[in-house]
Amino acid sequence: MAKKEVSHVFKIMAPGGAATPAPPLGPVLGAKGVNPGQFIQQFNAATAHLNGKIVGCIVTSYSDRSFEFEVKSSPASVLIKEAAGISKGSGRPQEPVGKITREQCRKIAEEKMADLNAISLEAAAEVIAGTARSMGVTVVEG
Numbered sequence: 001m002a003k004k005e006v007s008h009v010f011k012i013m014a015p016g017g018a019a020t021p022a023p024p025l026g027p028v029l030g031a032k033g034v035n036p037g038q039f040i041q042q043f044n045a046a047t048a049h050l051n052g053k054i055v056g057c058i059v060t061s062y063s064d065r066s067f068e069f070e071v072k073s074s075p076a077s078v079l080i081k082e083a084a085g086i087s088k089g090s091g092r093p094q095e096p097v098g099k100i101t102r103e104q105c106r107k108i109a110e111e112k113m114a115d116l117n118a119i120s121l122e123a124a125a126e127v128i129a130g131t132a133r134s135m136g137v138t139v140v141e142g
Contacts, residue, residue, distance in 0.1 A: 005063040008032040012057050013075070016050025019043050034059060034067045046071055054078050073115050076131045079108045090136025097135075101142040105129045 010032055014025055021029075021036035029036040039059070046069075047055060056072035077089065084098030102125070109116070109124035118124035129139045 004066065006060060007063045008059075008061045010059055010061075012059060013054055014043065014057065015052045016047030016055045016071075017044050018052045019047075029059075032059070033061045033063075033065055035065065039067060039069070043069065043071075050074075053082075073112045076108065076112060076128055077135060079111065080128070080132045080135060080137055083108065084132075084137050086137070089134075092136075095136050096138050099138045099140050100132055101140055102129070103142065105132065105139060 010028075012025065012028060019025060019040050021040050025040070026036040029039050043057065053074055055074050057069050058072065059067055059069045061067045080100065081088065081098075083100045083104045086098040088097075090097045105125045105128045106121065108128045109118075109121055112128070113121065113124055116124045116127055118127055132139050
């Protein structure tokens with residue numbers, strides 16, 4: 001079999017198990033040479049256990065219109081908003097909109113550890129805490 005030639009590598013974010021080929025996802029996939037119907041079917045099957053939680057995905061498309069994808073964990077901001085029970089972060093600096101505990105930061109770090117650039121779980125939890133602070137979410141002990 002001949003070696004496949006990579007035509008595009010791109011990132012998308014979609015709801016796990018609930019993605020549709022409607023805009024904005026379908027047109028992006030089609031423009032990159034990926035059949036939206038096939039991709040959505042495979043993506044939803046691979047992420048069915050996530051029940052609509054937003055996840056990142058790296059898609060590699062080839063010149064013969066075949067593709068591969070790798071599902072990543074949810075963005076830290078989505079996990080922080082879920083833990084704090086808020087719909088969005090602060091629009092202005094230094095304006096608190098919610099609170100999470102250090103333990104919640106640690107749990108988020110455990111979930112994202114494979115995607116973070118941190119040596120230890122404690123360092124990863126600090127990265128998550130910094131992201132939370134930048135969103136206006138206060139990190140409290142407990």
